[in-house]
Amino acid sequence: MSLPFIVFFVFAFIAVLGALMLIVAKEPIHSALALVLVMISLAVLYLMLGAEFIAAVQVIVYAGAIMVLFVFVIMLLNAGAEERTDWSKLAKYAGLPLGIFLLLEFAHWMFRSAIGQEIANGSLASATSVSTEEMSRMLFNQYVFPFEATSILILIAILGALVLAKRDDPQ
Amino acid sequence: MDFITNHPVLVVSLVKIALLLFIVLTALAYLTWFERKLIAHIQSRWGPTEVGAHGLLQPLADGVKFLFKEDLTPPGADQFLYILAPFLALALGLTTIALIPFGPPSLTWMGVPIFVVSNTGIGLMFVFAITSIGVYGVALAGWSSNSKYPLMGGLRSSAQMISYEVSLTLSVVGVVLLANTLNFNTMIEGQRGYYLHFIPRWNIVPQIIGFLCYFTSAVAETNRVPFDLPEAETELVAGFHTEYSSFKFAMFFMAEYANMITVSSLATILFLGGWLSPFPDSWTFMVYLPAVLLALLAIYLIYDTFVVARGIAKIQLIVITAGALAITLGCFIPVVRDAIQGPFWFCVKIGAIMFFYVWMRATLPRFRYDQLMAFGWKFLLPVALANLVITALIKVWPLLVGHG
Numbered sequence: 001m002s003l004p005f006i007v008f009f010v011f012a013f014i015a016v017l018g019a020l021m022l023i024v025a026k027e028p029i030h031s032a033l034a035l036v037l038v039m040i041s042l043a044v045l046y047l048m049l050g051a052e053f054i055a056a057v058q059v060i061v062y063a064g065a066i067m068v069l070f071v072f073v074i075m076l077l078n079a080g081a082e083e084r085t086d087w088s089k090l091a092k093y094a095g096l097p098l099g100i101f102l103l104l105e106f107a108h109w110m111f112r113s114a115i116g117q118e119i120a121n122g123s124l125a126s127a128t129s130v131s132t133e134e135m136s137r138m139l140f141n142q143y144v145f146p147f148e149a150t151s152i153l154i155l156i157a158i159l160g161a162l163v164l165a166k167r168d169d170p171q
Numbered sequence: 172m173d174f175i176t177n178h179p180v181l182v183v184s185l186v187k188i189a190l191l192l193f194i195v196l197t198a199l200a201y202l203t204w205f206e207r208k209l210i211a212h213i214q215s216r217w218g219p220t221e222v223g224a225h226g227l228l229q230p231l232a233d234g235v236k237f238l239f240k241e242d243l244t245p246p247g248a249d250q251f252l253y254i255l256a257p258f259l260a261l262a263l264g265l266t267t268i269a270l271i272p273f274g275p276p277s278l279t280w281m282g283v284p285i286f287v288v289s290n291t292g293i294g295l296m297f298v299f300a301i302t303s304i305g306v307y308g309v310a311l312a313g314w315s316s317n318s319k320y321p322l323m324g325g326l327r328s329s330a331q332m333i334s335y336e337v338s339l340t341l342s343v344v345g346v347v348l349l350a351n352t353l354n355f356n357t358m359i360e361g362q363r364g365y366y367l368h369f370i371p372r373w374n375i376v377p378q379i380i381g382f383l384c385y386f387t388s389a390v391a392e393t394n395r396v397p398f399d400l401p402e403a404e405t406e407l408v409a410g411f412h413t414e415y416s417s418f419k420f421a422m423f424f425m426a427e428y429a430n431m432i433t434v435s436s437l438a439t440i441l442f443l444g445g446w447l448s449p450f451p452d453s454w455t456f457m458v459y460l461p462a463v464l465l466a467l468l469a470i471y472l473i474y475d476t477f478v479v480a481r482g483i484a485k486i487q488l489i490v491i492t493a494g495a496l497a498i499t500l501g502c503f504i505p506v507v508r509d510a511i512q513g514p515f516w517f518c519v520k521i522g523a524i525m526f527f528y529v530w531m532r533a534t535l536p537r538f539r540y541d542q543l544m545a546f547g548w549k550f551l552l553p554v555a556l557a558n559l560v561i562t563a564l565i566k567v568w569p570l571l572v573g574h575g
Contacts, residue, residue, distance in 0.1 A: 029311075033311075052291060053293055060299055064303025068306055071311075131292065
């Protein structure tokens with residue numbers, strides 16, 4: 001067992017644990033924090049694939065901005081613990097086996113696919129490591145149109161949110 | 172032994188982390204002493220004098236006091252988050268320091284640079300990533316206390332941190348444009364050289380507006396005067412840490428100082444040439460500056476020991492003086508002399524910024540909350556943006572003219 005291997009399993013485990021906690025937790029704020037945990041462990045996994053920039057952006061955007069907003073809303077609304085019902089019978093007897101089946105299917109096809117084979121051979125990390133400079137060069141040459149289009153889309157979304165929030169009273 | 176030779180980076184990093192933690196935690200403790208002394212002298216008082224000579228043992232006494240105070244948890248508090256919040260605040264505050272280079276990367280041990288724990292390609296992005304999650308410590312502390320003032324303080328404080336993070340990040344993009352890199356060491360190397368043979372070619376000269384924006388946002392980001400709204404005691408008791416006592420309170424306190432060290436280090440790296448000396452290379456005698464300064468300190472200490480001090484302070488001062496003299500002599504050994512140049516200048520620059528921090532605290536009144544928000548969004552953000560656009564234009568101007 002090499003060191004990166006151990007680190008990978010630790011953070012993969014934390015990510016899965018966080019995802020489970022997100023669903024199981026009763027307090028909305030605990031769920032939100034579990035999601036932060038997932039985001040950060042994913043960032044570590046990106047880091048191990050050599051994608052430094054993506055890892056940092058993952059933390060800044062998801063953990064540092066979007067989830068802060070979630071936590072803010074939960075704090076401001078002072079949302080209490082969720083009310084729970086018993087599981088529906090359908091979910092218990094059909095949903096759970098189907099979910100497990102889906103997971104196994106994913107695992108099967110992942111393993112059969114080309115990327116899966118590369119991961120199994122341990123040749124992926126070295127092949128896909130792209131420096132921040134190369135990435136930005138690609139982003140601003142090859143993919144400059146989708147990049148700019150996305151930024152305009154986001155701008156429109158911000159303006160839309162402002163207009164909706166600022167809408168004057170008809171009277 | 173095999174493990175050590177097989178994983179030099181891991182082992183050396185662990186040693187460096189342990190040493191750095193020790194140094195930084197000591198520095199944190201003595202920053203409080205520095206701050207109290209300095210404010211006291213600005214206000215014509217003495218500051219701490221009783222515990223140890225010149226009150227030098229006061230931080231230790233405070234630490235012991237915090238440890239032995241009763242640790243209260245308010246009823247109805249969210250137990251887990253209430254305990255997590257101070258740990259999160261302090262851990263994130265200390266983590267950023269691992270990315271800061273205190274000296275040139277050329278000095279190595281077992282092939283690993285000594286003066287930085289992690290020299291990543293995009294150090295700046297990681298610092299921002301870690302500071303961007305720092306807001307959770309404050310927000311969670313406020314929420315989990317299950318009390319009105321902390322909740323208000325937490326919300327206010329996190330709103331302030333989020334708002335000023337925007338202009339903080341924007342104000343340094345100009346430097347990134349000039350440096351063409353996100354790596355700290357390359358950035359510092361890029362600031363080598365002199366205008367007119369004596370003004371250092373630091374980024375603060377072309378990016379003075381960026382620096383002022385950065386520093387203002389940094390003060391707000393670390394919740395210090397004049398932006399210490401979270402601790403506006405007339406309005407909020409003590410803000411988000413009202414309910415915290417004992418060592419958990421101390422952890423918030425330490426996190427604040429750790430964040431101060433981080434933003435000062437960042438300012439030093441980005442704008443003030445990091446570990447570069449401000450004097451031209453031809454002034455070779457400047458390598459003895461640390462030794463001379465220490466010698467002057469030692470002379471003052473000797474005077475203090477034998478003329479001024481009384482009683483037990485005399486013994487303490489003798490120990491300190493002996494230490495200062497030993498380090499002074501050590502500074503004349505060529506290896507040590509050359510090795511300490513980088514960290515020495517780095518610490519001098521951080522110290523200067525810290526001095527400014529404390530000076531402001533002793534001088535300025537607090538902003539009102541709406542003034543704070545208006546200042547951040549309506550003044551600082553446009554200025555930082557304009558600075559960025561102008562820097563970018565100047566940078567691409569030759570290209571535009573050349574091809575146009």
